[in-house]
Amino acid sequence: MFVHSPVLLLLVIPIALLLWIWRNNGQGHQVVIPVDESLLTRNRMWEHILKVTASLPALLLATAVFLLAGPQQLSDPKTKKRLTNIQFALDVSGSMTAPFGNGNRYEAAMKAINEFINYRENDAFGLTVFGDHFLHWIRLTSDPSAFGYATDFLGPTRLPIWFRGGTKIGLALEECSKLLVEREEGDRLIILLSDGYSADLGGGKDIEIANKLKANNISTYAIHIAPGSPPPQLLTITNRTGGEVFAAGDPLALQAIFNRIDQMQKTKIEKIGAESMDNFEPYVMAGTSLALMFLLSLFGLRYTPW
Numbered sequence: 001m002f003v004h005s006p007v008l009l010l011l012v013i014p015i016a017l018l019l020w021i022w023r024n025n026g027q028g029h030q031v032v033i034p035v036d037e038s039l040l041t042r043n044r045m046w047e048h049i050l051k052v053t054a055s056l057p058a059l060l061l062a063t064a065v066f067l068l069a070g071p072q073q074l075s076d077p078k079t080k081k082r083l084t085n086i087q088f089a090l091d092v093s094g095s096m097t098a099p100f101g102n103g104n105r106y107e108a109a110m111k112a113i114n115e116f117i118n119y120r121e122n123d124a125f126g127l128t129v130f131g132d133h134f135l136h137w138i139r140l141t142s143d144p145s146a147f148g149y150a151t152d153f154l155g156p157t158r159l160p161i162w163f164r165g166g167t168k169i170g171l172a173l174e175e176c177s178k179l180l181v182e183r184e185e186g187d188r189l190i191i192l193l194s195d196g197y198s199a200d201l202g203g204g205k206d207i208e209i210a211n212k213l214k215a216n217n218i219s220t221y222a223i224h225i226a227p228g229s230p231p232p233q234l235l236t237i238t239n240r241t242g243g244e245v246f247a248a249g250d251p252l253a254l255q256a257i258f259n260r261i262d263q264m265q266k267t268k269i270e271k272i273g274a275e276s277m278d279n280f281e282p283y284v285m286a287g288t289s290l291a292l293m294f295l296l297s298l299f300g301l302r303y304t305p306w
Contacts, residue, residue, distance in 0.1 A: 003070030114148060129154050132167075173190060181218075
């Protein structure tokens with residue numbers, strides 16, 4: 001395969017030279033040697049060796065034509081990990097300060113998030129915190145280092161009371177959806193972590209939000225970080241979007257839930273088609289060898305008139 005195939009028409013020149021050399025039978029190189037009544041016979045072996053030597057420039061010219069034509073080859077098909085865009089929606093309402101393990105619910109949630117992103121390589125992660133309002137603290141990024149510094153800045157006790165006074169899960173899901181829709185590449189996933197009931201999911205709002213998420217191919221997982229059963233609206237949303245809702249009564253259960261999500265959201269591998277790439281190496285090696293052989297032949301293998 002060549003980029004400039006018409007250039008190959010120039011091969012008629014070296015081919016014509018080779019035909020002239022090999023069909024000439026040495027007639028163009030006959031020399032009368034001044035030896036009277038000589039009985040010397042014609043040496044066929046040396047005649048062929050000299051013809052091969054004379055053919056080297058033509059072969060070198062043919063190699064140059066191939067190089068000018070731009071030889072190409074197809075690379076081997078490759079695979080790559082399919083990107084998953086994961087937006088965390090984290091509840092930072094006042095109730096998230098309730099005891100949970102050795103700390104509180106908020107601290108346990110942030111610890112579980114950081115552990116999760118450490119073994120989800122090559123994915124993109126974002127963090128949205130919400131209460132009565134929302135804040136996109138970390139936009140979707142493949143560099144998760146910002147999560148490690150977020151814990152101390154986003155605690156419920158550090159946010160203004162008007163921000164953390166309630167729990168609007170519906171608002172958080174809709175705003176996370178807007179970010180994920182902007183990502184054209186990869187799968188889309190929301191992981192919601194909350195400990196309370198959301199008033200803005202009543203009156204059929206949960207079904208409306210679920211349908212919007214499904215239409216945008218956004219799967220939703222919900223983790224209820226508190227004793228008791230999760231709100232039924234979360235079950236509606238997760239079921240309709242292909243996710244699941246979990247209840248975490250302690251830090252160990254929370255960690256197990258993230259492991260479960262990781263297993264459910266398996267890494268997807270997609271094939272990348274073979275690409276066209278330059279293939280000069282064999283022609284350069286052949287041309288170099290021909291040039292070296294011709295150079296060596298000039299030291300003794302040539303026609304002489306004596």
